[in-house]
Each structure stands twice: as structure tokens, then as C-alpha cells.
Amino acid sequence: MARNIVVTGGATGIGKAIARVFAAEGDTVVITGRRAEPLHATAAELGVTAEVCDATDPAQIEKLVDRLPGQIDVLVNNAGGNTDFDSEAPTDLRALAAAWRTNLDANLLSAVLMTTALRDRLTGAVVHIGSIAADKGAGAYGAAKAGLASWNIQLSAELGPRGVTANVVAPGYISDTEFFRDKLTEERRASLIAATHTRRPGVPEDIAAAVHYLASPAARQVTGQVLAVNGGERTTR
Template identity: 50%
Template sequence: MSDNSDGTRTAVVTGGGTGIGRAIAEELVRRGLDVVITGRRADVLERTAGEIGARAVAFDAADQASVDAALPHLPERVDVLVNNAGGLADGDGLKQEWLAMYEANVVTAVLVTTALGPRLADQARVVTIGSIAGRRGGGSYGAAKAAVEAWTAELAFKLGGRGITANVVSPGFVDDTEFFGGGMTERRRETLVAETANGRAGTPADVAATVAFLASPEAGHITGQVIAVNGGAHLGR
């Protein structure tokens, strides 16, 4: 895949087929970026790409061989990388659960960012999706999202000499995603909303707007940070 010759900025959004990832990709398209969405489900990706005006490349971000095989189909120059792939993961036993959660949420970001590292343009933006659970607990999922924050802090210094920024956007409870897999009860939803200062659940668009700002040229002096998008459910001060 060749660079854009017209100066259009190029973005890669992992886990871009549904939910928050789709909203991020759609917002970046709206802002004029040439967007490639990735994920494991080719049918979902192709449908979303057609609907929002993006391109689709299917691969498993947690598998090194799959990432390597996808590289010829990914942009040769990347101005924005959004590591959104992740979520809840199951394992057969306690150890396997923790390893699966780490692989789904940390290894995916590390593998894709490392693979695309040589293609990141000067002044590029790397944004990884964290979670309020990384600060408030949440067992193996929260621990994995806390690790995302630690990795990003180091990444910011590794890439900063080229003007590349690396940040985490950390959502709280967000409606209209596949995260809870149909397991969200109305009572639990009411509890989570009641924890916010503004009295509402987050939306994928809330997260997408924050990512889009961090991905913009104007955000060049924000790096190594965790930006909470949680309606005040957890204060980052």
C-alpha cells in the first residue's frame, strides 16, 4: 500500500469494526484522514469500512505471525495509530485468564505499535484505549489496563525525539458497545451512571472526540498522559 501523495494523513485503528473503535474511525474519517480499520472478523470490518468510508485489513493483533502477514496490506506511512483492540478475555483457569487478559489488552498494542514503529511519521500520534478499571481495580482486566498506562509512559520517551506523542484515553462506563456481551443489567447500569458527576453514561462519540483531539496536530505537547473520559466517576487529580 503506497503513501498518500496528496498530503492526507493516514490512520490505523485496531478493533475498528464496532463500538468505540468504529466511532473513532468514523470521526477520523470525518476529519479528513485516510483510515484503515483492523480486527479479526473480516465480515464485520468490511461492512463497517463500507459504511464509514474506511479501508479494512483483517488480522489478529495478539498473534505475531498474523501481524507480520498483514504488514504488506497496511499503510507505508502512519500518522495516527489507535490501539483499540482489547476487552474482556476468558481463560481455562486462573493463570490462563490473567494471561489471556494481558494478551488481549497489552500484547495487541505492543505488537502492532512495534510492527508499525518504522512507519510512524515524524509528529505522528499513538493513542491507546485504557479503562477506568486501570485506576479503580477490576481484577485481571484492570491490571492489564494499568499495564497499558505504564507501557505508554515509556513509549512517549522512546518516540518523543521525533515529535511523536503517545497517550492513553481511559473511558469509564460507555453505552452502546459489545463490552459487556449482553450481561449489563439495568440495576448495574443505574449504579454506574450514579457514580458520574454529570449523571449520564458515556458514549462512543465521547471517546472518539477525545482521541481525535489527541490525534490532531494541535495536541503535539500532550504526551505520556492518561486522559479520563468518565463523567467524573473517577477523578484524575
């Protein structure tokens, strides 16, 4: 039976790979994002629905909700990224505060707002895309992803009695995305790959597969967790 899937930040990279996996199964998929052109291009390619929406803007989310199905089986909070890559290093406290707020909005508040707006419609799984940076440290971006993982614990406890799971997938280095804004040097790329046990970069499909598992019937007792998908760069026990 087809499910209703919502993927934020679904136009490119990891979000697109996630949308592709669910669409291939015949699910009804809605992808959201701020940039209309790549969003609609991906929707046409995958046969899914595109809804332009900035997940950090409450007003836009409220309008989006009216256009979504009354039941959401899977919500994937993928929107985000290290917004520090989009601006110069702060030179005063006001600029620093603005930079931190932008990262927190993009990576934490976006998930909080979207999940809260759809809370009463959720029936299956919520999966957030976190980051290895939450454990390694990466300024405002790492702090935002750590906050996401912490908030997910509370969310899992709240949604669990309704049979809805909530988990985080935390990628390591993933190639073929816009994350580094084409600013990653070959030396840095090589060092990131060398830090893994698998000696290869992750790809968006690796993350999509993890998300698909957490949203599947096989993972109904898996909730409140962070699933690391980083090739062994940072291990857990």
C-alpha cells in the same frame, strides 16, 4: 492534507466511532479486527479499508504490515476488552493462568505488538484505549490496562524525540458497545451512571473526540499522559 490512520478493533463500538471521526475529515483509514463480517460491514459504511487481523498474533501482524502504507500518521490501539466475560470463572490454577494470559494478550500485548511493528512508520501520534478499571481494579482486565498505561510512559520517551506522541484515553462506562456482552443488568447500569458527575453514560463518540484531539496539531506537547473520560466517576488532580 489527508493522513494515514490505523484503528485496531475498528469494527464496532468505540473503534468504529474513532474510525468515523477520521474518515469524516477525509483521512485514509484502515480498521483491523478478528471478525471479518462486522469489519467489512463497517468499512463499507464508512468508506474505509478493512484488514482482518488478530492483534495478539505476531504472524498476522507481520502480514498486515505489508499491506499498510509506508507512513502511519496516527495509530489507535483500541483492540481489547474484558475477556473474562467470554468464559466461566476459573476453577483451577491452570484455568486461572490461561484467563489472565488471555486478558493480558488482548489488552496489553496487542498494543505492544502493533506499535512495535509500525514503530518505524509512525510520524504523528499513538493513542491507546485504556480503562477506568486500571485505577479501580478489575482483575486481569484492570491489571492489563494498568500495564498499558505504565508501558506508554516508556513508549512516550522513546518516540518523543521523533515528534511522535503517545497517550492513553481511559473511558469509564460507555454505552452502545459490545463490552459487557449483553450481561449488564439494569441495576448495574443505573449504578454506573449514578457514580458519574454528569449523570449520563458515556458514548463512543466521547472517546472518539478525545482520541481526535490527542492526534491533532493542538496536542503536540501532550504526551505520556492518561486522559480520563469517565464523567467524573473517578477524578484526578
